[in-house]
Amino acid sequence: MKWSDEAWNRIQPVYQKILDMDFNKQLTDGSLDKEKFKFYMAQDAYYLGEFGKALSAISSRMKDLDDVLAFSNFASGAIVVERALHEGYFKSLGVPDDVKPSPTCLLYTNFLLNHAAYSNVEVALAAVLPCFWIYKRVGDYIYELQVATSSNPYKEWIDTYAGEDFANSVNQAISITDKLAESSSPSQRESMHQAFEMATKLEWMFWDSAFKLEEWPV
Numbered sequence: 001m002k003w004s005d006e007a008w009n010r011i012q013p014v015y016q017k018i019l020d021m022d023f024n025k026q027l028t029d030g031s032l033d034k035e036k037f038k039f040y041m042a043q044d045a046y047y048l049g050e051f052g053k054a055l056s057a058i059s060s061r062m063k064d065l066d067d068v069l070a071f072s073n074f075a076s077g078a079i080v081v082e083r084a085l086h087e088g089y090f091k092s093l094g095v096p097d098d099v100k101p102s103p104t105c106l107l108y109t110n111f112l113l114n115h116a117a118y119s120n121v122e123v124a125l126a127a128v129l130p131c132f133w134i135y136k137r138v139g140d141y142i143y144e145l146q147v148a149t150s151s152n153p154y155k156e157w158i159d160t161y162a163g164e165d166f167a168n169s170v171n172q173a174i175s176i177t178d179k180l181a182e183s184s185s186p187s188q189r190e191s192m193h194q195a196f197e198m199a200t201k202l203e204w205m206f207w208d209s210a211f212k213l214e215e216w217p218v
């Protein structure tokens with residue numbers, strides 16, 4: 001069985017919880033409170049900048065030049081989206097440019113940067129993979145359900161992750177991760193699973209923190 005098939009099976013309980021989240025249900029039917037979406041957008045812009053740096057660090061650690069190029073393209077793609085959020089949603093929603101990360105956002109981005117810098121590269125790949133794969137699956141799921149209510153104010157955001165370009169990046173990231181997993185030892189493959197599962201939980205926490213408008217306790 002491919003590493004990615006095993007990984008996807010192992011995260012099913014958390015993935016189902018993600019589909020069931022109020023944030024995603026309300027985004028789908030368009031009833032999500034604007035403040036929550038605004039909070040999410042601001043945090044996501046911070047997240048994407050740090051995610052771009054993690055992808056860039058991973059790119060520099062790859063051996064195969066095609067993989068260096070792929071991760072370097074993913075990194076620039078993340079930063080292009082971050083810039084577009086500032087130009088688009090930040091202006092239309094009135095989000096200030098200097099976003100301070102929430103506790104969950106900081107936890108998640110530091111988790112990714114830490115793996116990108118210090119873990120074996122295949123584990124670093126497994127840590128960033130949910131950022132691609134879960135968004136693709138959740139994006140497709142929301143897209144399918146929202147068609148009936150095309151007046152949804154969040155339609156533009158929903159369309160972003162249901163597009164073909166993103167699908168190609170996701171498939172490429174999965175197959176590079178599988179390739180590295182094939183030449184990894186059983187214990188390295190297990191470390192990859194643990195990083196993948198932890199990042200999946202952090203994805204859940206990221207949506208949850210936006211729904212709660214999470215603040216620093218002190």
Ligand SMILES: Cc1ncc(CN)c(N)n1
Binds near residue numbers: 044130135206
């Ligand atoms: C938190 C989060 N995770 C993943 C993605 C998709 N790259 C995102 N925009 N934001």
